[in-house]
Every structure is written in C-alpha cells, then in structure tokens.
Amino acid sequence: MTAFPSGAPTATRPAVAAARATDLTKVYGQGETQVVALDSVSVEFRQAEFTAIMGPSGSGKSTLMHCMAGLDAISGGSARIGDVEVSSLKDKKLTQLRRDKIGFIFQAFNLLPTLTALENITLPMDIAGRKPNKEWVDMVVETVGLSGRLKHRPNQLSGGQQQRVAVARALAGKPEIMFADEPTGNLDSRSGAEVLGFLRNSVQQLGQTVVMVTHDPVAATHAGRVIFLADGRIVDELYDPTAGSVLDRMKRFDAKGRTS
C-alpha cells in the first residue's frame, strides 16, 4: 500500500457517501497554546462500509469522529452526514440529527443503570417520543443475542453483554451511520471479538454504515477499510486489512516517531 504524504486519498469505489468531511479543520486553544487537531482532512464514509480509523495517540482520530458525529464543533471546512452540513446546525437540530440519524457506541458502554436492557435499547426512540419498530428491534436483539436478558439491568450483565446492549441501542433506530469509539477497549478479547462481529454483520447483512475508532490492529481487521491518521492528517488507507498489514503500517508510525 502507498502512503500519501498529505491530503485525502481519492475515493474510487462506486458507492454513495453516508458521511463526508471536506477540508475539515479543528483547532483547540488560541495563540501560543494553539493545537491543530485536524488539519484540513477530507474523507468519505460510504454506505454499507465498515471503516476503522487508526493512528497513534494525539493523531486526531477521536476528534475526527467527534466532529463528524456532531459532538464537537469544527473550526473550518465541512462535515456532512448524508446531505446535512453538520456545522451549520444549531444545538437543537444537531441533537435531533444525532438522535435520528446517528448511532453511538462508547468505550465505557454508557448505559443508564436505572433502565433495563430493553429500555436502554429503545432509549433513543423514547427520547424522540417515537414507537420503536418492533420487528426491527426484535431482530436486532436476536442478532446481538440478548433475547433472554432484556429485563436485566446493566449491573446484572457482563461487560460484553453491556456492550452488546449498547450496539443494539445504536442499531435500534436504523441510523444512517454508526460511530463506535474504541468499542472493545473495556472488553476481554473474546467479548471484543463478538461485538466486532456484530458490527461487521450489521454492515454486511443489514447494510449499516459503521465508523470505528480503535488502536487495536486486531479490531481493525474486522473493518473493510482502515484510515490512518497522524498529526491531524490522513496519511494512509488500507482495504481488506489483515492484522499483519495493519501492524506493519502502525510500526512505521513508531519508527517515524523515533527518527524524527
């Protein structure tokens, strides 16, 4: 694979973009303490594709995700979910966008301890005041294998089960795109692999779009495409990655870090 020194790799696959960043820039702080987290990043996340974002600490991978998902304001450029320019939305519309079009999976599960598993799964719909699509929810629950545990509260579930609830919650609203932030970071390898399997299945079988930030090369192999970030820029891209190819690419960051 070729490493691009700067700028975005051009998308060649014929698919519709579920989300797109164009010259996306994010700057923290001002004056001397100014830090450029994202430096004019352009990238497309195509529908029904599972993309992993990788990079060393401080490369801006989480920031990219947060900006795309409307969790953080951008400093310049554009971030679109479908046809909607995220940066143009006020808080209320942005909240609705996240609620209706985006699914989230967090490293720390972030379930409400007072709600049962099922209530947690349907929470986004409850917030919207919509009736959940029962068939779809049943199927999602079936897919993630939680059928027998819907009445349990989060503290009665294992970490892997909790994260599966979180996956189901993200899927339940049929989002246009799902963002997962280190979804396996708090899980043992077996539970982690399960969760990643569900994410992949949701892409392959349900046609979902998933963007996952991870620093685990094994996790990244579940994705169809890996984007590498360094110093706020996209530096490389891999399709159909293997653990070996990802690891190799990551090692080059380390080497570069040491030599420069």
Place this chain on the structure above:
Amino acid sequence: MFRTALRNVLAHKARLLMTVLAVLLGVAFVSGTLVFTDTISKAYQKSSEKGFDTVDVAVRPHDKNDDATPGDPPRLSQRLLDRVSAVPGAGTVTGTVAGYTAVADKDGDLLGNGFSSTGGNYYPAKNGKDPRYDLGSGRAPVTAAEVALDSRTADRGDYRVGDTVRLSTDGPVRQKKVVGIFTTDDGNVAAGGTLTLFDNATAQKLFTGSGQYDQIDIRAAAGTSQATLKAGVDKLLPARAEAVTGKKLADDQAKDIKAGMSGLQTGLLVFAGIALFVSIFIIANTFTMLVAQRTRELALMRAVGASRRQVTRSVLIEATVVGSVAAVTGLLAGIGLGAALRSLLGVTGSTVPDGPLIVSSTTVLAALVVGVVVTVLAAWLPGRRAAKIPPIAAMSSVHTAPSGRGLVVRNTIGAILAGGGVALVLAGTGMSSGDAKAPMGLGAGALVIGVFVLTPLLSRPMIAASAPVLRVFGIAGKLARQNAVRNPRRTAATASALMIGLTLITGLTVIAGSVQKSIDEMAAGSLRSDYVVSLGAIGATGLSPDVEKTLKRTDGVTATSTQRTSPALVDGDTTALTGVDGDTIGQMISVDFSSGSLSEVTGNNIVVDDDTAQDNNWHAGSKVPVTFEDGARKQFTVAGVYEGNSLLDGIVIDSAVLSAHMADVTDNKVMVKTEDGPNQATKDALQKALGDNPAINVQDKKDISNDIAKAITLLLNMLYGLLAMAVIVAVLGVINTLAMSVFERSREIGMLRAIGLDRKGIKRMVRLESLVISLFGAVLGLCLGAFFGWAAGELIAPSLPTYELVMPWGRLGLFLVLAAGVGMLAAVWPARRASKLNMLAAIKSE
C-alpha cells in the same frame, strides 16, 4: 494537613458556597431570633418603664387578700395626699391620675394605632410645674377645655398650640384646645403611644372621680432615705393602700417584664431550634456529598500515606473554616433579619412599641458557637466515613454505589419510633389537656424522628406513585423518577428537611383555622343584634351610658341593650354580676334556657348559667344573697337557668338594679337592633350619631369575625415568616442534592445528550427530579402536620366548646403548589449546569 484542608476549601468555590449558605442560614435564623426577641423585649421594657428617678416612695391602692368587700380597693384621696405631704422628709408630692384617652387625627382616625392611648393629669408642684413633663411650647392645661399633647403625638397628628383636637375617654367625643406640647420620659410615649394631659380636676373627673388619685408619688427631701420616708408614710396609710419604695417599684417592674418576655423568647427560640435542626441535616448531607465527591482524592491521600485520623482531621478542619466564615456572615445576616422582622411587624400594623435594635453579646456568642460547633458536629460523621475509604478507591473509576444494607436496621428503628409516636399521640388525645402535654410532645417528637428515619423506605413507593403523572413528560419524567430513588438516603435527607418545615406550617394552619372558626362561632354565633358598639382600643375601660342614650335616639334604631358588669360578693365568693335590660336583651343574644327566660330579669329576679347553678346547687326559685360593690346587701330569686356562652354567662341581673350600686356606671358594650339590619348606610348613620368617634367601634357580625380572623392571621403570618427560614434552608438542601446528582451523573447526561436528548430534555429531567423530591417531602409534611393538627385539636376541644376540626384544603393545596415551586426554583441552577455540560468531557470522564 491544615494546608491541604484549606486548599480544599478554596479549590471548590461553588461547593463551598453551598455549604456556607446552609450554615449561614441556620446561624442567621438563630441570631435573627435572638436579636428580634432582645429588641422587642427591650422595647416593651422601655414602654412600661416609668421614670422612677423622680419617685422615692409611691403610695397605691392595695388589697390585703381579704374578701370582706367586693371590687377594687378605693382610690387615694386628696386628704391622704395632703397628709403624706406633711410627713417629715417628704419633698415634692405628685398625685397621678391616668385613664384611656383616644386622640383623633385631623381625618378623625385614631392616632397611635391604639397601642397605648392614655390620658393623665398635669399636677403642678409648688413651683407650678409637674416634674414628670417638660412643656416645650405653650403652657399647662388649666381648664376643662384645654389639653396638652406629647410632642410625638402632636407631630403625627400635625397639631400645634392653639389647634382644636377631638378626643374621647369613655365614648362621647370631646373637643379640646391644645394649649401645650410636652416631652416626657414616659416609656409608653417613647414606644409610640399617645399621652394627653388634662388639668388635675378634669383628669380626676374623667378617670378617678373628684379628689381621688391612682397613685401618689413622693420625692424624698435631701438627706432622707427611701426607707425612712416609707416608714413615715406607712403610719398614715388607710387599710387598703400600701407604700412602696422607688427601688422596689423598679425591681418589680424588671421582674414582670422578664416574666412577660420569657414566653415569647422561648417560642421564638423553638423556631430557631427547628431551623437549626434542619440546618444540621443539610450540613451533614452536604459534607457527606463533599466526601463522596472526593472519594478518589481522599483515597489518594490514604494511598500516599495519610492516616485515617489525618483524613478525618482534614475534613473537620475544612468544616471549622467553613463554619467560622458562615457564622460571622450568618450573624450579620441575622442582625439584618431581626431588623426585617421588626419592621415587618410594623408594616402589618401590629401594635408593638418602637425601640433601637439590640445586639447583645449573648447573640454574638450563640451565633459563633452554633455556626462552628454545629458545622463541625455535622461534618464529624462524614469525616469518619471519609477515613474509612480504602486507598484502593483511588484507582477505581466508578463512584461507589450506595449500598442497600443497613436499611433493615434503620427501617426497624424507624418503624418502632413512628409506631410508638402515633400510639403516644393517640393516647394523649384521650387524656385531659394537662396530662396529655408530655405524651403528646414525646409522641410527636418520636413520630417525626421515626418518619425521618423511615423516609428512605417511604421514598420508593411514594415516588413510584408519581409515575402516572410523570409519564406525561416522556422519557425525562421516567428518568427523573428513577433518579430520585437512586440514592434513597440522600433523597430522604433532602426531603426530610422540607418535611419538617411543612409539618409545622401545616399543623399550625390546621390548628389556627379550627381555632379561628370556633372563636368566631363563640363570638358571633349566638349574636342576634345588628351591631355591637364598644370601645375599641387596648386599655379602654367602660363606655359612658350617654352612648346608649345617643344610640337610642338615632333614626333607624329599634332597640338597644347594654351589658355592664360589677363585682359583688355572692355566698362569700367575689364574682361578677352582669347587668342587662331584660326587655331587650333577648333580641340581641340567643340563649338556651332550661327554665325561665331572659325577659324575667327584672327587679329581684336573676337568671344564672348552668355551671354556676350546679356549683351552688341553685335552681329556679332559689334565694341568693348578694353584697354589692358599695357594700349594700340584697336578696335575689333565681328565675331561670340558661346555658352559658361567650356572650353571656354567670349571674345576670337587671341593669337598673345593678347601676344603683356601681361606683362608676359604665357599659362594656351596647348592642343595637336596627330597622334595616346591618348595612353600610346604617353603620355610617350610627357612627355619625356617635360623632365619628376615634375611640368607638361599631361592629356588625362580619366585622367581629374579621377582627378575630385578623388577629389570628397576623399571628399565623409571623409563624409562617419564622418557618419560612426552615424552608429556605431546605431549598438549599435540594439545590445541593441536585448539584451532586448532576455531578455524579455527568457521564450519563453526556451520553443522553450524545444519543439525542436535547438541552431542554436534560433540564426537564433535573427539574422533575427536584419536583419529585420536593413534593415527596411536602406530602410527608402535610400528612404529619394534619395529624398533629388533629391531635392538638383534641386537646383544645374540651376548653373550647365550639371547637371543630377545619381542614384548610385550599391552604394545603397552596402549600403543595409552593413546595412544587420550591422544587422548580431549587432546580434552576443544577438544571442549567446539567444542560451546559460538555458532552465529550462528560463521556470521557472516568
């Protein structure tokens, strides 16, 4: 360690502010109460202080505990005064005369709010001046047409020397010319009362009778001691009089005032205690939260080698610093509060004397001790808990969830206390009011503490009951309900603080409402007359019989009946005889007779109430020997027995017969029946007929009810004001709890925001949680208060025959609405904070 503690205090300003506020309010309340009581008692003391500097020995009428003659001991004669003046060592001798004198302002309204409307005599000594008064302008009154006014009254009424003033002593209006304006050290005047001076003869005619005095003040000549002078005077005294030294007068007065004020002071301190009690809970709750919030920090200190004792000490030092700051600011706030209470009383038009604000050293000391000691005590338990935090807690990321353990023991204790309390209160309602006080008080205390202990248990079912209502608010309502019971202890402590305030407020409202209704019933229930005419103000004595004559002549009046009383000896006991017009009284008052009727009250026939009849074993036809005030004896026949009520009881006699034996013939009141019944036109006509008199009240049934309502409402409002403090402290508790909840759940809130709950939804969630907690406390308080109100009513009922429980549903509803308002208000800041939370930081925070 001290430095760490101090840094901690300063590092968290918002947290610090909340704690300081909780302590501050508690201290402010205690010191405010003390300042208020001191100020009021000092003012009352001043108001009853007569300048004793000018009195070395005073002679006054005195009864030596014998029942030989009914009525008051006779006044002092001019002859006695003359003889006393001749005692060796006697200097200036002043005879004093005093009585009720209402002064009208230029619009015809009563001056001085009726607090104290007095009149007196100007008694010129040898030099032509009365030592008690200093005439600033004009001269002393010398004829019956002249008066002098005190300078404050003159100012308020805008009267100057030469003006004509309208005043009244016993009913009829008199027009007098102001010839002098004086200043005096008379406490009544300093306290805002009015004082009108007449020339000696006129004052005697008005108040004491010609040639008679209320008291004789003697100044000792140089070189004569008070004791010597008293010994000299003692020899001259008639049987029913005594001589007292000026020193003793002053001492007695000080004692009386102290006794009079102690009740008020105790009452106010009880409220201060309540506020303090609530404060302790809030402070303890706050420190518990502070410690919980700092678990990791404290564990880290333990991990790097701090001992348990050092951790506890650091919490206690923090408490001391907070307590000291709060105590000082609380004291200042309390002084302001005392001043505010004082002026509030003035605004409500109540009749309290004026005076400067008193801040005694006791107040300062109490404030400081309360602030520091209470805070340290309240922080002690959380401090110990802090010490028990294992060092490993520094490494774990999750806030320790509250354990459900320990609640079993807690619930058992609570159930026993509450059950025992209810049993004691119920047992108390069955006893006589004297015996019941102890079990009732004990039971009430046990019940409140029991419910207090049980609130965590009660919170679940009671808050679950709110689910149907909260469902309207969708997911925010559901989350709010669940959040409210997540930490039952904290919710309980928060709600309990509110509960205490509302228990007292509700209990008082129930009692006051019921008592008001029953007094109203007593005062006006059996009244049939259209109007009752009486002297309105404090200190007023009898109405002149002229008033009735005037009323009789007034157009539209169909009948009048007076009621006058005079002491008499009946069967060896002094008792009051009530004189009425047998012909007309039946139209004015409804009375139930078991035999006879009111119309039989003529000549030698009397009627008596059932209690008196029973005590003396009288019945219709019994002969009753009576010794009148003037010593005359006469035999009467019981013509009827009636059921006594507040308008008429005791021995009722023909007023014409009674008047013949009365020293001063005056009426307590005149009841009037008119052609058209009570209406404004008739009332105006009656008032006009009486000369638009400032001293006289013309009241119909509704006016009487309103008067009673006004008095009770004033009292109730004062109590509400005092209890409001407890509620404000409770509100702080709610704010604290919510702030803590928001802090603890910031990650959840961040997640909710991320997956699509908008700011409004978050705000609503926090507000509803606040609402649920507040209403939970309020409902508990309302229930307890209503129960106590009922129980206290059971005690009152035997002494108030017309008592019946009145549940002020409207008020109770209002309290619930207010509690809801309190909840919303308390949630403003925490809700805003929650909605402004940075999502990313919240989600990432570990």
